[in-house]
Amino acid sequence: MVAGEASGDLLGGHLIAALKAKRPGLQFSGIGGPKMQEQGFETYFPMEKLSVRGYVEVLRHYREIMRIRRRLAPKKGGAEAWLNVHREAHELGFRTTATMMYGHVESDEDIIRHLEAIRDLQDLHHGFTALYLRGFVRQYIGGARE
Numbered sequence: 249m250v251a252g253e254a255s256g257d258l259l260g261g262h263l264i265a266a267l268k269a270k271r272p273g274l275q276f277s278g279i280g281g282p283k284m285q286e287q288g289f290e291t292y293f294p295m296e297k298l299s300v301r302g303y304v305e306v307l308r309h310y311r312e313i314m315r316i317r318r319r320l321a322p323k324k325g326g327a328e329a330w331l332n333v334h335r336e337a338h339e340l341g342f343r344t345t346a347t348m349m350y351g352h353v354e355s356d357e358d359i360i361r362h363l364e365a366i367r368d369l370q371d372l373h374h375g376f377t378a379l380y381l382r383g384f385v386r387q388y389i390g391g392a393r394e
Contacts, residue, residue, distance in 0.1 A: 249278040249289070252298040257281030264289055270340050277323075279316075292320060331365055338375030346376050351384035 251260040261283030264276050268287065277290040279298060285291055293316050300309050325332075334344050346366050350359050370376050 249276055249280060249284070250298075251278075251280045251284060252295050254281065257283045257295060260284045260289070261287050267340065271336075274336075279320075292323065327362055327365065331369060334375065335369060335373070338369070338373035343375050343377050345378045345380065347380040347382065349382045349384055 249260055249264075251257045257280055260280055264284060264287035267274055267276075275290070276284070276288065277292065279293050279295055280289045280291045281295040297312060297316060300306050300313070306313070334346070337344050348359075348362060348366070354362075366376065366379065
């Protein structure tokens with residue numbers, strides 16, 4: 249989970265409390281603030297490290313943000329972890345949305361496999377309310393596959 253400012257921390261704290269009430273053994277980690285930490289959230293970095301506003305402030309903090317990103321990348325789960333989070337949420341009665349960005353580093357086969365996994369999970373629980381497909385815009389950011 250990631251909360252980069254006070255309202256996200258407050259909502260995250262409420263969400264963690266509600267989820268723990270339904271499934272006490274759940275564990276939460278990522279970037280959050282004091283309200284989330286009060287619920288047992290393990291924060292890897294204080295949320296203030298990512299709380300920047302506007303282009304100038306982002307540029308001023310760019311090195312620190314990228315350092316955090318590099319340290320967090322190995323902790324980030326892949327597609328299977330993402331599916332497990334949604335599966336757990338659907339089993340608890342929560343409805344979620346699925347967003348998939350494509351056209352960056354994955355192959356066409358990866359895209360199809362991910363869409364099939366989302367469809368299979370939807371067939372099990374009918375928990376997704378929407379599927380958002382976002383094409384990677386390579387003209388603005390380099391490194392896209394051709």
